[in-house]
Amino acid sequence: MAHTLILLRHGHSDWNAKNLFTGWVDVDLNDQGREEALNGGKLLKDNGVLPTVVHTSVLRRAITTANMTLDVADRHWIPVRRDWRLNERHYGALQGLDKAATREKYGDEQFMLWRRSFDTPPPEIEVGSEFDQSSDPRYAGIEVPRTECLKDVIVRMMPYWEGAIQDDLRAGETVLVVAHGNSLRGLVKHLDGISDEAIAELNIPTGQPLVYELGDDFMPTKPGQYLDPEAAAAAAAAVANQGR
Numbered sequence: 001m002a003h004t005l006i007l008l009r010h011g012h013s014d015w016n017a018k019n020l021f022t023g024w025v026d027v028d029l030n031d032q033g034r035e036e037a038l039n040g041g042k043l044l045k046d047n048g049v050l051p052t053v054v055h056t057s058v059l060r061r062a063i064t065t066a067n068m069t070l071d072v073a074d075r076h077w078i079p080v081r082r083d084w085r086l087n088e089r090h091y092g093a094l095q096g097l098d099k100a101a102t103r104e105k106y107g108d109e110q111f112m113l114w115r116r117s118f119d120t121p122p123p124e125i126e127v128g129s130e131f132d133q134s135s136d137p138r139y140a141g142i143e144v145p146r147t148e149c150l151k152d153v154i155v156r157m158m159p160y161w162e163g164a165i166q167d168d169l170r171a172g173e174t175v176l177v178v179a180h181g182n183s184l185r186g187l188v189k190h191l192d193g194i195s196d197e198a199i200a201e202l203n204i205p206t207g208q209p210l211v212y213e214l215g216d217d218f219m220p221t222k223p224g225q226y227l228d229p230e231a232a233a234a235a236a237a238a239v240a241n242q243g244r
């Protein structure tokens with residue numbers, strides 16, 4: 001049985017526009033992000049790729065993107081599941097800092113290690129500091145990370161992929177996952193078998209649906225396809241250039 005999985009990174013947020021490290025800070029979409037969400041819905045509708053269930057993180061930018069995208073695609077009525085395991089990577093003490101200023105202060109190499117390496121986490125956030133989430137009620141019962149590298153994201157995301165998402169795929173649902181740059185990098189790394197080194201080069205564009213056909217082993221039977229490949233490439237290049 002073939003399974004259809006659609007991955008979508010939320011649209012631009014206020015902090016993308018301000019060029020700040022965001023992570024688990026619950027920032028809203030900006031006007032550009034809302035446009036991207038609507039455009040994502042139009043792409044789904046025009047291509048007849050219609051989700052029957054949606055999974056999102058518990059962050060507003062993903063939730064709002066999912067709502068707006070599904071509304072345009074006339075799929076506002078499908079079941080919704082949310083889980084913190086789809087959250088953006090926790091950016092540790094970098095949360096709230098300006099990307100360009102951070103690059104200037106620590107140099108190119110350290111900046112890119114923190115941003116894109118597989119296993120170098122940023123410095124830990126101080127508990128109780130302005131952008132720490134440890135007392136946020138939505139995370140009651142879990143240990144909120146103080147920082148995460150991509151490897152850590154994959155470790156906490158995989159149980160959700162192998163559990164709730166694969167359960168829906170197995171049941172024949174067309175699954176839309178609306179999440180974040182780095183949680184989706186983790187999932188695409190797994191699906192595409194990208195090495196720990198090569199993953200540094202992968203940037204996920206905002207608001208561009210990426211469609212996979214999966215086999216019974218929940219691995220792709222052919223490469224994932226962006227519904228608008230040209231726009232996706234341009235948007236991915238814009239992400240890569242943040243902080244310059």
Ligand SMILES: O=C(O)[C@@H](CO)OP(=O)(O)O
Pocket residue numbers: 016020021022023024088089091115181182239242
């Ligand atoms: O700040 C963040 O949380 C992420 C996504 O916006 O940024 P980056 O692309 O630098 O990992």
